[in-house]
Amino acid sequence: MRALTYQGPSKVRVENKPDPRIEHPQDVILKVTRAAICGSDLHLLHGLVPDTRVGCTFGHEFTGVVEDMGREVKSLRQGDRVVVPFNISCGSCFYCQRHLTALCENSNPASDVASGVYGYSHTTGGFEGGQAEYVRVPYADVGPMKIPDDMDEEEVLFLSDIFPTGYQGAEMGEIKAGETVVVFGAGPVGLFAMKSAWLMGAGRVIAVDHIPYRLAFAEQYAKVETVNFKEVGDVVMHLREMCGGRGADVCIDAVGMEADGSKMHTVLGLVMKAEAGAPTAINWCIDTVRKGGNVSIIGVYGPPWNLVSIGTAMNKGLTLRMNQCNVRRYMPHLLEHIRSGRVDAKGIITHRFSLEDAPQAYHLFAQKRDNCVKCVLAPHGHA
Structure with missing residues (x-):
């Protein structure tokens, strides 16, 4: 064959x-x-x-x-x-x-x-x-x-x-009627997470990416608001301000190991092979979600470890859920x-x-x- x-x-x-x-x-x-x-x-x-x-x-x-x-x-x-x-x-x-x-x-x-x-x-x-x-x-x-x-x-x-993966990502966020959901990553899985958030009753869905055509596609296909993180300076502060200063109710990481982020993570992960992908999207989720909110991780990361802001997550009382679908x-x-x-x-x-x-x-x-x-x-x- x-x-x-x-x-x-x-x-x-x-x-x-x-x-x-x-x-x-x-x-x-x-x-x-x-x-x-x-x-x-x-x-x-x-x-x-x-x-x-x-x-x-x-x-x-x-x-x-x-x-x-x-x-x-x-x-x-x-x-x-x-x-x-x-x-x-x-x-x-x-x-x-x-x-x-x-x-x-x-x-x-x-x-x-x-x-x-x-x-x-x-x-x-x-x-x-x-x-x-x-x-x-x-x-x-x-x-x-x-x-x-x-x-x-x-x-x-x-x-x-990718449809079940996006759906499970939204489900793990335990979205309640009217809540605000931020999806990091406007690729195929992110698109289905956005569509699924609406199915679960979200009141507002925001897509975050840095590629204009993907954001335009998300806006048209999933009917979401969009943020280009390369155009807003501090993306976390921008998103929190969009959400009344408190932060989103639910954040979904649909990016994974190849996230564009800090140079430190790029060096550790891609050059030194000392980190299983840049956890940029995870940390943005942790920082963007409101206290007591939910973070759902469906982006793919490899073992053995990542520099995740677990202390911030603990102090904010967050629920983190993740799994292969x-x-x-x-x-x-x-x-x-x-x-x-x-x-x-x-x-x-x-x-x-x-x-x-x-x-x-x-x-x-x-x-x-x-x-x-x-x-x-x-x-x-x-x-």
Whole structure:
């Protein structure tokens, strides 16, 4: 098959790889119909995630058609169209029984941190990703959700990760009716966090970023107020003043490790490799939210440590919640939001590419050129 492969920092190419095969009786093989490029894939591209191995295939947001299946698979049949959660979960362990599928202890037993993840580093199990013509899906009765016959792949593609992630980010903020929510990061996850904040009754939603086209897109797509932090001097003071001097009720970090911030964090994190990403967005959340407020962290950071203002959070009486998204628990609910027209999930797609053009798509997305918000790949034929 043809598949995107990692060739070292900032280098990917499409080449021939062996077709995936059934390795366990609960596996299925999917013919991939759509695969998205995620901001988390850029962390891999830039060499920021440990144990990302040359030759591996990225991609944890994908839909596909069942081509082959193990003998123990009960809920799927050949020809079924499915969308697949990015985290791989067994459905039966201590965490899966509690719907904490992002913490499954059987799909990635070598780690005490995260479940298995498609197309990420070997720290998440070394599973091949979906930016390919075919992909193996373990525990096929647990994760994949059938795509309704009256819906197309792109309508549901983002149920694989970024819509549930944004929704969980808003949910963890425990937003109450009429509250003010500040979302740091106007990328795809941030956009869905903004849309979800409205669904949960927010009275005001403010997006913070520094890229004008992303802020303009957020204003149009999510109907939010926007702040360009490079144009306001002290962004924390600016936001607090916007919120009556007290601060926002809820702040959501949808940025993660590659935040633009202080030079100290840039040196520690990117040059010395002594810090797992700049915690700029986390600290802005802590400083911006009101006393007794909630901070929700869905931006991706790596271990082992970051210079987070935990003392300020303690003294302000804040509640901090964070997690990789437990995708499967949200998929049926969010499908109904899409079907009803409350959320146009495919509306964030700005660019479509064939699989052969995936390297071009990566660099366009990474360099934020051509007003790119979200790229989607079509592994079979042209997008």
